[in-house]
Amino acid sequence: MDFSRREFVKLFAFFPSILRSLTLSFKDDDSLKESMFYKKLPEKKIECQICPKKCRVSDLERGYCGNKENRGGKYYSLVYSKPCAMHVDPIEKKPLFHYLPGSRALSIATAGCNMECKFCQNWEISQFRPEQVRSSYLPPKKIVQLAKETKSLTIAYTYTEPVVFYTYMYDTAKMARAKGIGSVMISNGYINEEPMKKLCEILTGVKIDLKAFTENFYKKICSGELKPVLNTLKLLRSLNIWYEIVVLIIPTLNDSITEIKNMSSWIIDELGDMVPVHFTRFYPTYKIKNLPPTPVSTLEEIRNTALSKGLKFVYIGNVPGHEAENTYCPSCGKILIQRVGFMIIKNLIKEGKCPYCNKVIPGVWSNPL
């Protein structure tokens, strides 16, 4: 399906709130963009320093994520300006529950990921190379323009792993910020400290998937590591940027109450008790089709465990209509934000406070830019 940019904008104008998955084909542009954060090595090799994989890449080869290539000793992004998915989503879908509730996020992704989670919901784009997916040509300036035209307060870098399209995300977020549009990274948190710090200068929010609380799970199920993700969370806290945590609960793999207790204690000790944590329901997909969807009773038990450890904002996700989708005041217990799925039914928070008892509710409640 080919669209001119004008037709594309018209589509959004007619259906501004409808979820849209488009693979567009604008005028192709095969220009390359040099990647940020790599160092040159002898014999035209390079070391990518964006994420803990620290791939060493020879001339004409690619790193693990498959979307950057060494050409003559320079490392290039092959996905700069080339999103393979674009949607206008409610911010609740990210999920970010304490970040401009009820607002829209223009959401983009490119091919590639620095992990391979066996339960990935977007494996058809995250586990493929740029040349294996259809993409459109949308440089940062056009993304910002589309965000304005679709009345999106935020651009979300999401679906696959934005860490691996860092340079495109960085340039887009910087340009968006100058126009008063925020940027949120929806990420696995598997990123090195320096790139994360630089990014936080321009982002307005982050969501981190904490996939489990054991190295074994990260190694066997995700081809990743837990420790760097925990380091990213501690870094986010120290940088004072808004962030929320999501934990997808998969039956038998990461649903033990001991693990949830350990995770909750770590969060409270290292990040504080006010960080929102979303425990979400797994559905069989990709390479884990032999396990059932997470029982709602398991999610409820896990939520109760996290609450009893002391976490103040604990949500259940992927169970539309569940009462644990709502935000409750941790002081007086009243409902502050009522949600059904991704819809906001009511939002009573006034100037970041509970209207009943004046308790400060942490979050981003008005446009930060």
Ligand code: SF4
């Ligand atoms: S971003 Fe990609 S190329 Fe760079 S270190 Fe990570 S996996 Fe390797």
